[in-house]
Structure formats: C-alpha cells, structure tokens
Amino acid sequence: AQTVTQSQPEMSVQEAETVTLSCTYDTSESNYYLFWYKQPPSRQMILVIRQEAYKQQNATENRFSVNFQKAAKSFSLKISDSQLGDTAMYFCAFMTYYNTDKLIFGTGTRLQVFP
Amino acid sequence: GAVVSQHPSRVICKSGTSVKIECRSLDFQATTMFWYRQFPKQSLMLMATSNEGSKATYEQGVEKDKFLINHASLTLSTLTVTSAHPEDSSFYICSARYTGGGEKLFFGSGTQLSVL
Numbered sequence: 001a002q003t004v005t006q007s008q009p010e011m012s013v014q015e016a017e018t019v020t021l022s023c024t025y026d027t028s029e030s031n032y033y034l035f036w037y038k039q040p041p042s043r044q045m046i047l048v049i050r051q052e053a054y055k056q057q058n059a060t061e062n063r064f065s066v067n068f069q070k071a072a073k074s075f076s077l078k079i080s081d082s083q084l085g086d087t088a089m090y091f092c093a094f095m096t097y098y099n100t101d102k103l104i105f106g107t108g109t110r111l112q113v114f115p
Numbered sequence: 116g117a118v119v120s121q122h123p124s125r126v127i128c129k130s131g132t133s134v135k136i137e138c139r140s141l142d143f144q145a146t147t148m149f150w151y152r153q154f155p156k157q158s159l160m161l162m163a164t165s166n167e168g169s170k171a172t173y174e175q176g177v178e179k180d181k182f183l184i185n186h187a188s189l190t191l192s193t194l195t196v197t198s199a200h201p202e203d204s205s206f207y208i209c210s211a212r213y214t215g216g217g218e219k220l221f222f223g224s225g226t227q228l229s230v231l
Contacts, residue, residue, distance in 0.1 A: 035220075037222075042224070043153075043206065043208075043224070043225045044222065044223075044225065045159075045208060045210070045222035045225075046222075047219060047220070047221065047222075050219060091158060091159070100212070101147065101149070101164045101172070102161060103161070103210075103220055105158040106158065107157070107158050108158055
C-alpha cells in the first residue's frame with residue numbers, strides 16, 4: 001500500500017525568507033505523480049505544483065519548487081520569498097499511473113508566515 | 116487552472132433530513148469526480164469515486180445508502196447525505212479530474228455541513 005508522510009505538523013517562516021516542507025512516500029510502483037496542494041483558511045484546495053516520477057527535472061512554479069529524490073522517495077517543497085498569503089495547510093499527495101482514481105494525501109503541514 | 120464549483124458552501128440542517136451538495140466543473144468536462152471528507156485539522160479522506168453515467172465506487176467503510184452520489188452529466192456530480200445525523204457533520208470537498216494537460220485534480224471550495 002502507498003503511504004505519504006509529512007513529518008512536520010507545523011512550520012513558521014518570516015516574510016521574504018525561504019522555507020522547505022518535507023514529504024516522503026512509500027510505493028513499489030515506478031510510475032506515479034506527486035503533488036503539493038495548499039489549503040488556506042478559506043479551505044479551498046489549490047494545486048501548487050505537480051511532478052511526474054519519470055521526469056528527472058524538478059518542477060518549478062514561480063516561487064515554488066520541489067526537490068524530487070526518487071531513490072530516496074522524497075518530495076520536498078521549497079517556497080522562496082515567502083508571502084503572508086502563503087499561510088496555509090500544505091498537503092503532499094501521491095497518485096499512481098495505474099490507479100488515477102486514488103489520490104493519497106499526507107497529514108499536512110501548517111505553515112505560518114510572519115511579517 | 117480549471118475551475119470546480121461546489122454549492123452550498125455551508126449548510127445547517129436538522130437531524131433526519133437530507134442534504135444535497137453539488138459539484139460542477141465549469142470550464143471542462145469531467146468524466147470522473149471524487150468526494151472527500153475532512154475532519155478538523157486532519158487530511159482529506161476519499162469517500163467515493165463518481166463516474167459519469169455509471170454507479171459510484173465507494174471506499175471501504177463508506178455507507179453507499181447514506182451518501183448517495185449521482186453523476187448524471189459530464190459537468191455535474193451530486194452528493195446527497197440522507198437522513199443526516201450529527202456525526203455526519205463535517206467538511207465535504209469534491210474534485211474533478213482534468214486530463215487536458217496531464218493528470219490533475221481540481222477541487223471545489225468545500226461544503227461545511229452541520230447537523231443539529
């Protein structure tokens with residue numbers, strides 16, 4: 001069974017600084033997708049970034065980038081130049097190529113950005 | 116990104132009544148939609164997979180007669196909580212599969228259900 005682990009329940013960072021959120025996963029599959037979702041206080045789930053396992057290049061979306069280490073089964077999210085609007089719960093999620101009906105979420109990391 | 120609309124955002128009902136929640140993909144067709152439940156300060160738990168034109172697939176432990184799902188069109192899935200009880204109070208979120216540019220799921224804004 002696939003599992004997703006986020007070992008940091010809470011993190012905080014000062015505005016304009018950089019923060020890294022950790023995520024590890026366990027799977028025997030070789031082809032899969034990894035995601036980071038953001039859930040602000042409004043509770044809307046927002047897709048932040050997506051990575052396909054076969055791609056060696058780390059995905060980036062503006063201030064958000066990932067460090068994907070397939071052998072180590074690690075998928076961390078780096079937020080650069082943190083902004084107050086980045087305050088939210090962040091969920092790491094996993095989906096196999098062969099069962100795209102099931103998105104498996106980690107337990108989340110609550111990020112607080114301070115002015 | 117693609118837009119998924121979910122209504123209502125908040126509903127309060129009496130115990131024993133039924134509540135319908137709608138999930139619509141506004142700018143794309145979604146043959147598959149998903150319904151999740153989220154308890155306070157916890158992650159999302161998949162309840163069921165909704166496929167257009169066929170019966171929903173429920174996760175283990177989810178009562179299909181309690182949580183009725185209908186996916187009658189390519190842009191609309193509904194979740195009906197039947198004979199609601201206080202223990203059904205929760206945050207319910209839908210998502211829709213978007214395949215226009217790789218496998219992605221886009222989420223609705225959620226529905227907070229409170230059963231009195």
